[in-house]
Amino acid sequence: MKRVPGPQRKRWQENFSEWFDWVLERAEVYDYGRYPVKGMGVWMPYGFQIRKRALDLIRNLLDSRGHEEVLFPLLIPDWMLAKESEHIRGFEDEVYWVTHGGLEPLDVKLALRPTSETPITYYESLWIQSYKQLPRRFYQVVSVFRYETKATRPMIRLREVTSFKEAHTVHETFEDAEKQVLEAIDIYKKFFDSLYIPYLVSKRPDWDKFAGALYTIAFDAIMPDGRTLQIGTVHNLGQNFTKAFGFRIQRSDETFDYPWQTSYGVSDRAVATIIATHGDDLGLVLPSTVAPYQVVIVPIQPSDKGKLYTVLDYARQVLEAAKGAGLRALLDDRSDLTPGEKYYLWDAKGVPIRIEIGLREASSKTVTLVRRVDLSKRVVKLEDLVNELQKTLHDLDNILYERAWRFLRERVLRTSSVEEAKKALDERGGVVELPWCGLEDCALKAAEQLNAKALGTPWPFEPAEGKCPVCGRPAVTYMRYARQY
Amino acid sequence: MKRVPGPQRKRWQENFSEWFDWVLERAEVYDYGRYPVKGMGVWMPYGFQIRKRALDLIRNLLDSRGHEEVLFPLLIPDWMLAKESEHIRGFEDEVYWVTHGGLEPLDVKLALRPTSETPITYYESLWIQSYKQLPRRFYQVVSVFRYETKATRPMIRLREVTSFKEAHTVHETFEDAEKQVLEAIDIYKKFFDSLYIPYLVSKRPDWDKFAGALYTIAFDAIMPDGRTLQIGTVHNLGQNFTKAFGFRIQRSDETFDYPWQTSYGVSDRAVATIIATHGDDLGLVLPSTVAPYQVVIVPIQPSDKGKLYTVLDYARQVLEAAKGAGLRALLDDRSDLTPGEKYYLWDAKGVPIRIEIGLREASSKTVTLVRRVDLSKRVVKLEDLVNELQKTLHDLDNILYERAWRFLRERVLRTSSVEEAKKALDERGGVVELPWCGLEDCALKAAEQLNAKALGTPWPFEPAEGKCPVCGRPAVTYMRYARQY
Numbered sequence: 001m002k003r004v005p006g007p008q009r010k011r012w013q014e015n016f017s018e019w020f021d022w023v024l025e026r027a028e029v030y031d032y033g034r035y036p037v038k039g040m041g042v043w044m045p046y047g048f049q050i051r052k053r054a055l056d057l058i059r060n061l062l063d064s065r066g067h068e069e070v071l072f073p074l075l076i077p078d079w080m081l082a083k084e085s086e087h088i089r090g091f092e093d094e095v096y097w098v099t100h101g102g103l104e105p106l107d108v109k110l111a112l113r114p115t116s117e118t119p120i121t122y123y124e125s126l127w128i129q130s131y132k133q134l135p136r137r138f139y140q141v142v143s144v145f146r147y148e149t150k151a152t153r154p155m156i157r158l159r160e161v162t163s164f165k166e167a168h169t170v171h172e173t174f175e176d177a178e179k180q181v182l183e184a185i186d187i188y189k190k191f192f193d194s195l196y197i198p199y200l201v202s203k204r205p206d207w208d209k210f211a212g213a214l215y216t217i218a219f220d221a222i223m224p225d226g227r228t229l230q231i232g233t234v235h236n237l238g239q240n241f242t243k244a245f246g247f248r249i250q251r252s253d254e255t256f257d258y259p260w261q262t263s264y265g266v267s268d269r270a271v272a273t274i275i276a277t278h279g280d281d282l283g284l285v286l287p288s289t290v291a292p293y294q295v296v297i298v299p300i301q302p303s304d305k306g307k308l309y310t311v312l313d314y315a316r317q318v319l320e321a322a323k324g325a326g327l328r329a330l331l332d333d334r335s336d337l338t339p340g341e342k343y344y345l346w347d348a349k350g351v352p353i354r355i356e357i358g359l360r361e362a363s364s365k366t367v368t369l370v371r372r373v374d375l376s377k378r379v380v381k382l383e384d385l386v387n388e389l390q391k392t393l394h395d396l397d398n399i400l401y402e403r404a405w406r407f408l409r410e411r412v413l414r415t416s417s418v419e420e421a422k423k424a425l426d427e428r429g430g431v432v433e434l435p436w437c438g439l440e441d442c443a444l445k446a447a448e449q450l451n452a453k454a455l456g457t458p459w460p461f462e463p464a465e466g467k468c469p470v471c472g473r474p475a476v477t478y479m480r481y482a483r484q485y
Numbered sequence: 486m487k488r489v490p491g492p493q494r495k496r497w498q499e500n501f502s503e504w505f506d507w508v509l510e511r512a513e514v515y516d517y518g519r520y521p522v523k524g525m526g527v528w529m530p531y532g533f534q535i536r537k538r539a540l541d542l543i544r545n546l547l548d549s550r551g552h553e554e555v556l557f558p559l560l561i562p563d564w565m566l567a568k569e570s571e572h573i574r575g576f577e578d579e580v581y582w583v584t585h586g587g588l589e590p591l592d593v594k595l596a597l598r599p600t601s602e603t604p605i606t607y608y609e610s611l612w613i614q615s616y617k618q619l620p621r622r623f624y625q626v627v628s629v630f631r632y633e634t635k636a637t638r639p640m641i642r643l644r645e646v647t648s649f650k651e652a653h654t655v656h657e658t659f660e661d662a663e664k665q666v667l668e669a670i671d672i673y674k675k676f677f678d679s680l681y682i683p684y685l686v687s688k689r690p691d692w693d694k695f696a697g698a699l700y701t702i703a704f705d706a707i708m709p710d711g712r713t714l715q716i717g718t719v720h721n722l723g724q725n726f727t728k729a730f731g732f733r734i735q736r737s738d739e740t741f742d743y744p745w746q747t748s749y750g751v752s753d754r755a756v757a758t759i760i761a762t763h764g765d766d767l768g769l770v771l772p773s774t775v776a777p778y779q780v781v782i783v784p785i786q787p788s789d790k791g792k793l794y795t796v797l798d799y800a801r802q803v804l805e806a807a808k809g810a811g812l813r814a815l816l817d818d819r820s821d822l823t824p825g826e827k828y829y830l831w832d833a834k835g836v837p838i839r840i841e842i843g844l845r846e847a848s849s850k851t852v853t854l855v856r857r858v859d860l861s862k863r864v865v866k867l868e869d870l871v872n873e874l875q876k877t878l879h880d881l882d883n884i885l886y887e888r889a890w891r892f893l894r895e896r897v898l899r900t901s902s903v904e905e906a907k908k909a910l911d912e913r914g915g916v917v918e919l920p921w922c923g924l925e926d927c928a929l930k931a932a933e934q935l936n937a938k939a940l941g942t943p944w945p946f947e948p949a950e951g952k953c954p955v956c957g958r959p960a961v962t963y964m965r966y967a968r969q970y
Contacts, residue, residue: 031608031611031612034608034611035558035604035607036562036565036593037558037560037562037593037595040558040560041558042555042556042557042558042608043555043556044555045553045554045555045623048553048554048555048556049554051556052554068530068533069530069533069534069537070527070528070529070530070533071527071528071533071536071647072527073520073522073525073526073527073645074597074628074630074645075522075525075581075645077521077522080521092587092588093587093588094586094587095586095587096560096583096585096586096595097583097584097585097586098581098582098583098584098597099582099583099584099585100581100582100584101579101580101581101582101632102577102578102579102580102632102634103577103578104632108521108522110522110581112559112583119520122520123516123519123527126516126519127516132821138530143559145559147586147587147589149587160558160559160560162556336617
């Protein structure tokens with residue numbers, strides 16, 4: 001297939017925030033900024049279909065690895081949320097409280113769930129008595145609420161996060177919980193891989209872990225403007241919540257002890273990152289895995305209007321062929337839009353392949369395929385159509401994958417010089433890795449000098465040579481720094 | 486297939502409330518009554534799968550009839566909820582209010598959505614300017630909240646209704662909205678038919694319609710104890726909400742006017758009614774359409790333990806055959822439960838078909854099929870297995886359908902005598918239909934005499950002969966009365 005330069009990515013990179021707002025509106029993904037409550041928006045029909053396909057991917061992964069979907073209450077009584085003391089300290093400033101039912105004040109204040117460790121541990125303590133019932137792995141897809149005081153952004157920093165997939169697991173031993181952490185990381189890798197989203201996996205610094213966890217492993221993506229976005233987290237919760245809830249089990253050695261837990265989550269940000277990672281100045285560019293339509297067919301009215309039905313009949317034949325092969329295909333036969341207007345529209349919506357059909361194609365039993373990613377064109381025989389469509393989708397996904405990982409790799413710099421690191425962050429953002437002695441103080445000082453945040457250390461662990469650039473002591477590993485969303 | 490009497494339905498009918506609580510727990514459907522907030526429960530993994538399949542059925546119906554799935558915010562500012570005056574009057578006593586974010590009081594109180602007419606009309610007014618964009622049909626599946634002061638019941642009367650499917654449509658004309666009401670009724674009929682749930686369709690009395698509607702059409706089921714349960718409603722909203730929101734469109738005649746709306750909803754009660762309608766004293770009896778497993782295979786350990794693997798290998802072969810035919814099948818090969826314990830368990834969970842496999846079956850290449858609905862047994866050759874399974878599922882669904890409709894029909898009495906009607910309600914509940922003159926007063930008086938509630942008039946409209954038994958004036962139609970949940 002002929003390579004052409006393809007659409008620009010200038011606005012996408014230079015004015016990412018504006019571009020992002022524009023594309024959500026233009027492609028009718030998510031209506032944001034018009035609701036009278038800050039930080040809340042609407043998944044419009046087209047966006048909902050993208051979201052649904054992304055959620056289906058993670059659901060299938062979790063289901064195939066022994067997870068059970070459930071649904072727990074939204075409202076959490078104040079005393080339940082406060083059971084684990086670190087947890088409530090982490091969340092109390094950003095919880096929405098329900099205080100009235102009708103005109104009556106409630107006896108007990110109810111929190112809108114910011115996350116569900118507390119109600120889930122409460123029920124686990126009712127359901128599970130013995131190691132024989134373990135492991136259990138639950139998950140739910142729900143709205144969570146945080147009264148964000150930082151500037152809100154559509155899908156990225158919301159007060160209602162509408163697509164929070166939270167998984168919660170229980171294990172007999174610490175070792176089993178550790179294994180589940182690895183399993184969860186592997187699941188998230190496969191999830192982001194299926195969206196062609198590149199990521200860095202870091203162990204968050206101890207001072208930035210989830211409130212109530214032993215430690216947190218996080219996935220970060222790099223946005224077009226070079227800032228990082230946390231897109232997934234995996235927590236080893238230890239026995240913190242099971243102890244807080246007095247949740248004990250009989251172990252295989254017949255002693256009684258508190259079981260061990262993990263939890264892990266992904267959110268709307270996964271969809272935000274699909275959009276941010278693959279888009280360009282024309283709009284969305286969707287991977288085939290989540291595209292509501294993988295193929296859109298645009299008929300071109302012939303100058304001889306009497307031949308319109310020849311074109312339309314042929315277009316319908318092409319549609320049936322594509323659908324018959326299991327592809328999500330749409331024939332856009334609206335008569336009040338020109339083909340050019342339709343191209344513009346479907347390009348903005350990121351449909352991977354456009355098929356143009358005019359009289360020439362109808363007479364020669366061919367179609368013209370246009371790839372969204374680079375707008376390259378190719379004429380294909382009808383008899384080869386299904387194979388070519390499948391191959392082209394596969395190629396497109398590969399192009400997105402390669403391009404995205406190249407973008408990320410170009411923005412990760414390992415250096416021993418704080419100056420060089422700062423220069424890199426100033427010039428193109430991304431992530432810098434500096435040798436680190438392991439002391440919180442040094443990481444915080446470096447972060448301050450870099451005007452960045454300490455993201456954490458590489459996961460899996462990487463030993464470092466050289467010295468901590470802050471204190472001069474021998475480095476243990478690297479600390480990653482970035483300017484974050 | 487040999488008919489046997491089948492399990493009793495004594496507790497099911499005589500102590501329905503207790504039976505219902507028992508079956509939810511026993512079959513691990515819904516954990517209720519243990520959460521410290523009244524009226525809220527947990528969808529457990531098995532129940533979640535039933536719920537998911539029921540929701541898939543309604544989603545597919547709506548998608549195939551031009552509806553678009555969306556997701557609107559949970560939180561509604563007080564002034565927005567109050568835009569339509571009848572609406573807020575109907576809901577203000579039962580809305581949960583969020584008043585604080587973190588430790589700060591909010592400037593504007595936020596309601597947890599009791600239903601979404603107001604935010605959806607708000608966005609429709611932003612999205613739709615012209616008749617050319619109509620009709621639009623949106624739906625979402627969300628939690629809704631009502632601060633119920635009546636006694637709460639699992640799935641039936643909740644404070645968090647977790648499976649509310651609400652559809653909202655916009656039309657250019659009153660006639661189009663009327664057509665959509667018919668369409669919605671047809672969709673709900675097909676939905677309940679696919680669950681083998683019998684229903685009565687009534688036009689709710691004007692004094693009991695949805696707050697803000699012109700009129701409400703409702704679906705009622707009859708529970709085992711004879712009380713009715715509202716399981717679906719369809720509202721013609723007229724221009725009430727579009728006027729309240731100043732939402733006008735250009736019409737095809739180039740004038741500007743407020744468009745017309747309908748809304749319709751089903752909820753957790755659909756799942757409650759599957760359970761209530763088909764169950765018996767052993768537990769759930771699930772239609773094949775929503776059963777998480779349609780077939781469970783129980784291997785029976787031979788007295789010669791060396792032959793266990795022969796049985797297990799054969800059982801796995803049977804499992805693959807069933808799965809290969811697209812059936813949801815499970816092999817229960819746990820070694821810590823006896824076959825009898827497994828039968829008891831899966832009977833309670835309502836799996837439509839059990840397959841028993843012992844050494845005899847393995848040697849003769851047969852299986853023993855047991856139908857959940859009547860526990861009748863039959864030996865089937867392996868080569869006929871797939872056909873027999875499919876046929877048996879079909880038969881079972883038909884048995885459930887016939888039995889359920891018979892139960893309902895036996896509990897609907899049309900009479901002109903209030904005494905006879907009262908006797909019927911006292912003896913076996915259900916629904917009575919009395920001739921009605923059309924005056925609210927007469928219906929309320931009759932309802933009081935019957936110690937029942939006026940459900941509404943038959944839909945479609947049925948003219949009545951005779952006189953109103955309350956005032957003696959000529960009857961216009963029938964009024965239905967029932968004791969309701």
